[in-house]
Amino acid sequence: MGKKSPEAAGRRRRMMYRALALMLAAVLLLPLVPYAVAYVGGITNPNPGADLWRQVRQRETPPEVRTQVRGVDTGVLINARGESWRQFRMEQLIPWSGWFLGGMLVAIALFYLLRGRIRIDKGRSGILVQRFTVNQRLAHWFMAVVFTILGLTGLVLLYGRFVLIPLLGPEGFSVTAAACKEIHNLFGPIFPLAVLLILFYFVRGNGFRGVDFKWLAKGGGLLGGHASAGHFNMGQKLWFWGTLLFGLSLVVSGLILDFPVFGQGRPVMEWAHFSHGIAAVLFIGGAFAHSYIGTLGMEGALEAMTHGTVDANWAKEHHDLWYAQMEAEGKVGAVPGQEAPASSGSPETAGG
């Protein structure tokens, strides 16, 4: 050929660019063709090995399995839930509940340091008001004893490996843990009775009223100021309903865990352990606060559950609406079996 014209050179360059672009597009798009075909639904490529393994893992639908060994879950080849249960217990339940319960104790200690013991502002009047009947107190202390036994043995089983093995050694802790397991399993079936007694003796007066939400908005007067309340304040009502809610959860899951003889499989047991652990930890955390405010945290509160009576001034300061009602009914100072002391009576004889 002769001399190349500039037009021809330009055309060749353009063609080269187009060819390069086409090749680039082909390189990028061609590998996608099988995906496109598969997406449209053309290719079925059975892999018996993969199918078998999928069935073995039993991730979704359990396959038809048969085994000559009789027992719980013997037909399950791989229990895929076990690993998530392990992670829940070891990486969530144990560390998080440790922080929660430890945090509760620290918060209560801080509250004690900052606020101190909540005193009866006007001092004891010496006039008593009947607050709880004998049966109510028996129900309360029955629950308290069973709860403490179950709570302590449960905490030993939850944290003992990390806290007690370094102290007692493996053999010593094994004996402790075996005893705690037996005690926990033997006292467990009594717990439903305690929950029922609490329900029966304390359900009256625990319905929510408008004044309770005002009490809640004022923070219960914990940080100062006065919050009106009836026989039970909002905190006590929440504690009562919490006891029933956590109690029900603990009873149902506990009975499932306690009697492994009805053929309940691992998924059921793992769910029972899941709800048992969470409910127990929240319940124990609440019990810390309840025990503190009922004893060390507030002057004149414990005697309501020991002697069944409270001082009139305590009642006016913490349960004013209830006191007004008792006064209207003429029940102030009328404590069965006890002489109402004069208003100048010594405080020590009135309280526990």
Added chain:
Amino acid sequence: MARMKFLCDAERCIECNGCVTACKNEHEVPWGVNRRRVVTINDGEPGERSMSVACMHCSDAPCAAVCPVDCFYTTEDGVVLHDKDICIGCGYCFYACPFGAPQFPTAGAYGSRGAMDKCTFCGGGPEPDGSAEEFKKYGRNRLSEGRLPLCAEMCSTKALLAGDGDKVSDIFRERVTYRGIGTLAWGWGVAYGKGGVRQSSGLGGKASSTKE
């Protein structure tokens, strides 16, 4: 040191339960406890496969991780064992185990569990090797006698392999290459005949030269 492993070749297991019987007899396992079981998938249908399952002696054993009294230990052969004197029979290892290996004899009130029992890879327990107490609690300690688990030794089709992980995987790899097309293999000739599925399917290539 060897790293002990079980491997069950699903192409070979014929669901004879010989391993289960061998284990029960060798260790005099109590009633209601089976350290090993055979599970069959799609029984009676094409593609039926059986597998013998027991404790697989995990590297990161979930049972040991969740045990509240920390009674598990791993031997230098990689065998996961436990101390029945420490075990409190809580059952947590059974919930965590992927293979359903831990077993619990019924003992005590409400049918509560006794100390856990599981496959020991014929490796006994913490008691002195070959002692009477060890046999009573954990069964025979064949490893200390230089022998491998009886279930694998008794397996009539050599589906169940037990031993050093390297050797077991060498044997299995050889089988896989010899069989050629994996789980599509079917029948006696494929499993035991010369040439196997490669010849019958007209495939080229050289089958493994060493015969089993």
